[in-house]
Amino acid sequence: MKGEMKNGMLVERQKNINTVKCNSCKYAKKYDYGKKIFYCNNDRRKDDMGKLGIGELPEESPEWCSLREG
Numbered sequence: 001m002k003g004e005m006k007n008g009m010l011v012e013r014q015k016n017i018n019t020v021k022c023n024s025c026k027y028a029k030k031y032d033y034g035k036k037i038f039y040c041n042n043d044r045r046k047d048d049m050g051k052l053g054i055g056e057l058p059e060e061s062p063e064w065c066s067l068r069e070g
């Protein structure tokens with residue numbers, strides 16, 4: 001019983017990870033310093049720099065994305 005509950009929560013979290021994408025997120029910002037650099041502008045992010053990628057956004061949100069929870 002307890003194991004099923006745990007598994008259910010795990011499935012929910014996985015679902016959230018799959019739906020959170022930087023390329024459709026309002027917090028993704030692009031800066032052009034000669035080459036395009038993408039940063040996450042979310043105040044709740046857990047990463048100090050918030051760097052997402054150079055040239056293009058990642059397919060999926062990074063581990064530290066605050067939208068991955070709940």
Ligand code: SF4
Binds near residue numbers: 025026028039065067
């Ligand atoms: S890391 Fe998360 S909050 Fe930041 S831009 Fe990507 S999806 Fe949005």
